Each structure stands twice: as C-alpha cells, then as structure tokens.
Amino acid sequence: MRKRISTPGGLTFAVLALALTLGAAPAKAFFGLGSKHAAVRPQGDAVRIPLAEINDGAAHFYELSDGGKGIRFFVVQSRDGVVRAAFDACDVCYHSRKGYTQDGAQMVCVNCSQRFDVARVNEVKGGCNPAPLERRVDGDTLSIPLAALRAGANFF
Structure with a gap:
C-alpha cells in the first residue's frame, strides 16, 4: 500500500x-x-479626509462600512492641484469588484486595463471611467457627503 x-x-x-x-x-x-482600502468613518453627514494626507499625487483608497456594505472609493490630487474623488468602480466592470490602480498620471481599471488620466476623474463619467464622487474642499479638509457615498452603494 x-x-x-x-x-x-x-x-x-x-x-x-x-x-x-x-x-x-x-x-x-x-x-x-489587509486591503489597499483604509477604513473611514463618517463625521456627521460626511467623510472628512485631511488634505495633507492626500496632496502627494498618489491615489489613496478608502472604504466606508455602511449598513454591512463596504463602499470603496479613491481620492487623488491631479497635477493641476485639483483634488478628485471617485468610486473604486465603474459602470461597466463593477461586477468584477477589482476597481482601479494608479500608474503615474493614469488610473487603470484592474478588470479591463482601460486607462484614464487622473485629471479627468470627476470630469468624465460613464463607461469604464471611474464613477465620479461628489466632494468639496473645506479649508484643510476634503469632505465627501455621506449621501453621495450611499448613492453609489449599488456598485458594491
């Protein structure tokens, strides 16, 4: 045997x-x-991120746990100085749950390899573009409304 x-x-x-x-x-x-997404919690009616944490040109990935669902997004400051935010998903590939990665001044869909200039995040929507996320700069903080994050929960 x-x-x-x-x-x-x-x-x-x-x-x-x-x-x-x-x-x-x-x-x-x-x-x-672990995950590439740092956990965030709402402060009042928004998620608030210090600008000093995100002003380096690198994409920073976050996840908000809301009602048992993880809502993932990223924030990046483009070369023109604008702070941009988008869901870590798109209209086309969100079912894969792979999101994006950064390659220099471009965000790349991990599922289909489409590339998008960082400066176009929040400017172009639809297709495989990163789904835009409402945001505003309040002094030295980036604020993303909780309602805007919840509106994209269907991606996840």
Missing part, C-alpha cells in the same frame, strides 16, 4: 506567494493580509 503525504501548508504557501507576486489585492485580503 502506498502512503500519501499531504502538504497543505506548502500548497497554501505557494498560493500566497503567487498572489503576492501578482499584486492581487483581493487575494491579499482573502489571506488576511
């Missing part, structure tokens, strides 16, 4: 190593390694 040796730990390690190598954010979250 042949004895079978099981190595579930080795297989788990191989799958984890592959996921990390490929940069698969959903796989990282599945394995308990």
Whole structure:
C-alpha cells in the first residue's frame, strides 16, 4: 500500500506567494493580509479626509462600512492641484469588484486595463471611467457627503 503525504501548508504557501507576486489585492485580503482600502468613518453627514494626507499625487483608497456594505472609493490630487474623488468602480466592470490602480498620471481599471488620466476623474463619467464622487474642499479638509457615498452603494 502506498502512503500519501499531504502538504497543505506548502500548497497554501505557494498560493500566497503567487498572489503576492501578482499584486492581487483581493487575494491579499482573502489571506488576511489587509486591503489597499483604509477604513473611514463618517463625521456627521460626511467623510472628512485631511488634505495633507492626500496632496502627494498618489491615489489613496478608502472604504466606508455602511449598513454591512463596504463602499470603496479613491481620492487623488491631479497635477493641476485639483483634488478628485471617485468610486473604486465603474459602470461597466463593477461586477468584477477589482476597481482601479494608479500608474503615474493614469488610473487603470484592474478588470479591463482601460486607462484614464487622473485629471479627468470627476470630469468624465460613464463607461469604464471611474464613477465620479461628489466632494468639496473645506479649508484643510476634503469632505465627501455621506449621501453621495450611499448613492453609489449599488456598485458594491
């Protein structure tokens, strides 16, 4: 009789190593390694983010937990100095739940690889463009109305 040796730990390690190598954010979250989305909580009727946290030209990803649903979005300051915000989803690919990643001055749909100039976020909507999110600058804080975030909950 042949004895079978099981190595579930080795297989788990191989799958984890592959996921990390490929940069698969959903796989990282599945394995308990966190998410690219920082948790935010509403303050009154809005989510408020200090401008000093987001004024570096990099896309910053957030998630609001609302009624058991995670509403994901990103904020980025374009080269023209405008702070922009969009859901981490689009009208076309939202079912994949993959969202966007940033490549220099472009946001890239992780599902279909379409590229969008950061300066067009909040300016162009529809199709695979990042779904715009209402926002306003109040002094040294970016405010995103809770109602606007909830309006996009269907993406998630």
